[in-house]
Amino acid sequence: MHVVRYGGGTFPFDDAGFDVVWSNAVIEHVGSDEHKVHFLREIQRVGGRGFVTTPNRWFPLESHTKLPLLHFLPKPMFDALLPRLGKSWARGDYMDLLSERRFRAVLDRAGITNYELYKNRLGPLTIDFVAIFPARG
Numbered sequence: 001m002h003v004v005r006y007g008g009g010t011f012p013f014d015d016a017g018f019d020v021v022w023s024n025a026v027i028e029h030v031g032s033d034e035h036k037v038h039f040l041r042e043i044q045r046v047g048g049r050g051f052v053t054t055p056n057r058w059f060p061l062e063s064h065t066k067l068p069l070l071h072f073l074p075k076p077m078f079d080a081l082l083p084r085l086g087k088s089w090a091r092g093d094y095m096d097l098l099s100e101r102r103f104r105a106v107l108d109r110a111g112i113t114n115y116e117l118y119k120n121r122l123g124p125l126t127i128d129f130v131a132i133f134p135a136r137g
Helices: 033-046 075-081 102-110
Strands: 020-024 047-053 118-124 124-134
Touching: 020 033, 033 047, 033 102, 102 118, 102 124
Parallel strands: 020 047
Antiparallel strands: 047 124, 118 124
């Protein structure tokens, strides 16, 4: 395995350098919706098929902090509670959780319209989303 570190932005890989790009719960950490769109376009640029997962904003247990329901609070209130619960690392712009509607909107804005969206479930509740899309072209 070869690990590549970079500062974000443009991926340090050649166009179509991979057959598959798998991004597991990363998109919620890349910043604004514009950054998310760029991230998705980069996945398409360097890869063939894309697999992108993200936690469901509306699942009652927040998957990063393992805290129930608190992520439903307004962001300033959520951020204020995190240090008291030993989770100060999750404050600020650490994560921007996506609903299904917002995830689909970001995919569409990135020009990814030919995708399948799967929902991993726990009973009737959706835990996370998996978007699978073909190579650009």
